[in-house]
Amino acid sequence: MAQIFKPSSNTVARFSLFLGLSAPVILGLAGAAVSRSSLNTKVNVPKNQPVPFSHQHHAWELGIDCRYCHVSVEKSAQAGIPGTETCMSCHSQIWTNSPLLEPVRKSYEENIPLKWNLVNKVPEFVYFNHSIHINRGINCNQCHGPVQQMHITAKGNSFQMQWCLECHRAPEKYLMADKANPGLTPRQQVFELYWKVQRQEKLTAREEALVTGGTARSEKAEDVTAGKELVQKYGIKTQQLSDCGVCHR
Ligand code: HEC
Ligand code: HEC
Ligand code: HEC
Ligand code: HEC
Ligand code: HEC
Numbered sequence: 001m002a003q004i005f006k007p008s009s010n011t012v013a014r015f016s017l018f019l020g021l022s023a024p025v026i027l028g029l030a031g032a033a034v035s036r037s038s039l040n041t042k043v044n045v046p047k048n049q050p051v052p053f054s055h056q057h058h059a060w061e062l063g064i065d066c067r068y069c070h071v072s073v074e075k076s077a078q079a080g081i082p083g084t085e086t087c088m089s090c091h092s093q094i095w096t097n098s099p100l101l102e103p104v105r106k107s108y109e110e111n112i113p114l115k116w117n118l119v120n121k122v123p124e125f126v127y128f129n130h131s132i133h134i135n136r137g138i139n140c141n142q143c144h145g146p147v148q149q150m151h152i153t154a155k156g157n158s159f160q161m162q163w164c165l166e167c168h169r170a171p172e173k174y175l176m177a178d179k180a181n182p183g184l185t186p187r188q189q190v191f192e193l194y195w196k197v198q199r200q201e202k203l204t205a206r207e208e209a210l211v212t213g214g215t216a217r218s219e220k221a222e223d224v225t226a227g228k229e230l231v232q233k234y235g236i237k238t239q240q241l242s243d244c245g246v247c248h249r
Contacts, residue, residue, distance in 0.1 A: 042155055043154070043155050043156065043157060043158055044145075044154050044155065044156075045154055045155070046150075046151075046152035046153065046154040047117045047119050047152070047153070047154070048117060049116060049117055049152065049153075050103050050114050050115055050116065051100065051101065051103050051104055051114065052100055052151075052152060053152075053153070054150070054151045054152070055147050055148055055149070055150045055151075055153060056148065056149055056150060056151050057151075059147065059148040059194070060148040060149060060197075063194075063195075063198040065191060065194070065195075066140060066191065066194070067191065068082075068086070069081075069082035069086055070082070072130075073130050073131070073134060073140075074130075074131055074134050074135070074187055075131055076129075076130065076131055077128065077129040077130060077131065078130065079130050081116050083113065084104060084107045084108045084113065084114060085108070087101075087104050087108075088104065088105075088108050091104060091105075092108075119153050119154065119155050120144070120155055120159065122159055125248060126161075126247050126248065127246075127247055127248070127249050128247070134186075134187050134190050135186060135187050136171075136175065136186055136234055136236070137175060137176070137177060137186030137187065137189045137190060137230075138174065138175070138190070139189075139190050139193055139210055139216065140190065141156070141210050141211065141214045141215075142167075142174065142210065142214065142215060142216055143156065143157055143159075144156040144157070144214070145157065145214035146211065146212055146213065146214045148194065148197075148211075149212070156214050157214075161247075164247065165242055168238075168241040168242045168246070169238070169241070169242050170238070171227070171231055171236055171238060171241065172224050172227030172228045172230070172231050172238075173217050173218060173219060173223075173224060173227060174215075174216050174217055174227065175216075175227045175230040175231065175234075176206060176216055176218075176223065176226065176227065176230070177189060177226070177230060178192065178193075178207075186234070193207060193210065193211065194211075197211055206218060206223065
């Protein structure tokens with residue numbers, strides 16, 4: 001199996017024949033084998049940004065919902081980065097003299113978008129979709145780490161193939177539902193967890209781990225049993241979830 005994760009272009013070609021992957025996918029995969037480490041592994045390293053935007057201030061201390069800024073995260077593949085107007089909905093009225101916000105005001109006046117540096121990126125040949133994960137109740141932190149505690153945003157996980165596959169092979173170890181709120185849809189639960197924190201409600205040990213440590217993974221028998229029930233309830237076909245074609249189309 002190790003070869004699947006670090007193939008030479010030769011292995012890629014052989015695999016592609018074997019798997020019947022399409023030509024553009026094969027080219028993409030072969031190229032990537034050479035340059036894999038440069039971009040993809042910088043976990044926990046904050047990136048320079050035009051404005052020192054803090055999730056800790058905005059999402060944790062002020063309690064602004066993720067969806068206020070990442071408007072498309074439940075509905076589409078991309079979460080979306082907010083435009084300057086979103087910042088100015090508040091900052092035309094508060095902290096209006098802050099020098100740190102000068103680039104935001106300039107961007108607004110000149111109608112030129114801020115150039116945020118993307119922190120998370122999978123290569124072109126990998127298909128990813130936010131909405132399906134949110135709709136299965138997978139919290140942002142599971143993939144991005146404890147974002148609401150970050151001053152400057154950093155990558156929370158490697159996003160290497162093996163990391164994706166760990167969950168795709170055994171989603172029952174990750175899926176969980178809030179027993180205290182059985183009426184919530186999985187998607188609502190993703191955001192409700194952040195609101196629970198705002199309301200200072202008691203969290204379960206697993207919720208706490210997700211909020212502060214960035215993972216819901218559990219090997220405990222009762223958690224795995226509950227996870228298996230969710231797999232069944234959501235109709236997840238675990239067998240097919242690690243097929244190459246799910247992520248390489
Ligand atoms: C819902 C209102 C709201 C929105 C929307 C908002 N902010 Fe803020 N922001 C605040 C408040 C309130 C503070 C002060 C927080 C504090 O220091 O306790 C703040 C502080 C800041 C600061 C620190 C300013 C300083 O001098 O310390 C920066 C930088 C900032 N925001 C950037 C942004 C950017 C960029 C956006 C858009 C992506 C944005 N904010 C959207 C309310 C908002
Ligand atoms: C007030 C607006 C605002 C809110 C609320 C907000 N974000 Fe963000 N988020 C931003 C901005 C602006 C960026 C781009 C700058 C950066 O990376 O910090 C960003 C970037 C990110 C990134 C990195 C994107 C990349 O570059 O790959 C993640 C992940 C993220 N946000 C998750 C969240 C989560 C999870 C929440 C809710 C807990 C949240 N955000 C709430 C404005 C917001
Ligand atoms: C299953 C893992 C996973 C979950 C859950 C997840 N993300 Fe992401 N996120 C990713 C990956 C992978 C990328 C890079 C996607 C790419 O390169 O196309 C990304 C990119 C982003 C980006 C930057 C690019 C974009 O899509 O606009 C933002 C912002 C973001 N995520 C916010 C969020 C928020 C907010 C949540 C929760 C509501 C969330 N993510 C949940 C894996 C995840
Ligand atoms: C914590 C668990 C988890 C992680 C981590 C995760 N996924 Fe998923 N993924 C799921 C689940 C659950 C589904 C839904 C399967 C279903 O409903 O049949 C899914 C579905 C998908 C789909 C199918 C989307 C569709 O429209 O058919 C793609 C593509 C995907 N994931 C890509 C990725 C990639 C790429 C990564 C790593 C960057 C990743 N996932 C990380 C759990 C996860
Ligand atoms: C859950 C999503 C997912 C599935 C399923 C998946 N991959 Fe990947 N694959 C990725 C991601 C993400 C990357 C890019 C990150 C990396 O290089 O690890 C990647 C990269 C690759 C690469 C580039 C070389 C490398 O290691 O950087 C090859 C080759 C590859 N995958 C082959 C396969 C094959 C063959 C299968 C089926 C056995 C498969 N993948 C199944 C997500 C997936």
